[in-house]
Amino acid sequence: MNFTLSSLRLRLVIALRSLVRGIGRSLRALGLAIGFSGVQAVVVMAPAHAQSPALADALREEVLELVRTRVVGPSTPRVEVTLGQLDPRLRLAPCERVEPYIPQGIRLWGRARVGLRCTQGATHWNVYLPVTVDVFGPGLVAARPLPAGHVIAQADLRPAEINLGEHRSPAIGEAAVAVGRTLAQALPAGESLRQAALKSRQWFAPGDTVKVRALGDGFAITGSGQALAAGMEGQTVRIRTDSGKVVTGQPVDEGVVEITL
Secondary structure, eight states: OOOOHHHHHHHHHHHHHHHHHHHHHHHGGGTOOOEETTEEOOOOOOOGGGOOHHHHHHHHHHHHHHHIIIIIOTTOSEEEEEEOOOOTTOOOOOOSEEEEEOOTTOOOSEEEEEEEEEEESSSOOEEEEEEEEEEEEEEEEESSOBOTTOBOOGGGEEEEEEETTSSSSOBOOOHHHHTTOBBSSOBOTTOBOBGGGBOOOEEEOTTOEEEEEEEETTEEEEEEEEESSOEETTSOEEEEETTSOEEEEEEEETTEEEEEO
16 A cells, blocks of 8 residues: 555654543543643543553652651561542643642551642642552461450460551550450451550559659659549540649559650
8 A cells, every 4th residue: 555755744643643642641640741742632630540550650659758758767678559549520730740749647558648739830739649558567467266355375476477557556566565465356367466456454443543654855753643534555544643633644554644744
């Protein structure tokens, strides 16, 4: 089949325009715009399956760097980031430079979100992208199914690599912390042991005389008082001191309350 030079140029132009539209569609899920030889693709949102693998990888690396430098440190064994998708109702103006950042009050741990802001463009915009940050490290898991109310023994647990960011409750990494404690909920075999799975200990009863330890910057003051409620682990409690003042502290041991000044 023979083609004239003009027909070949026409076909090339059509192919390039199609390429621009295709790449533009693949970038929409990240809210980015791209230009080729003065032809700019107008970017709107697209479904997650149209996301550009290259740009998704770049953004994932940015998030990994944020996690390593600001959340867990560079020595964490393994961190995995899964990107979500932006609100499909968004319509974003083209942007030459998009910067990821951590929104105030957001911790990149488990289900979270990162901010994406356009810093170079005709219209500056700011959106939030859902992410899941899985941080893997050493922990303890149930060696066999353990029922609620079970008193944990050394043989009930085994060390394993766990997803630290899978639950909000902190993981327990030392068997000494858990042995002798009572499970507040059933723990399937292989499930990681979390602080929330342990029944809270009662350190003292209402009316008991307790030691009050006030901690400040480089100093500590010790006194005594009367508990106005039961001293439950992980919960604050009100104490009436010997001087009659009522303070709030954290039960930390048998008959001991700490107050941070």
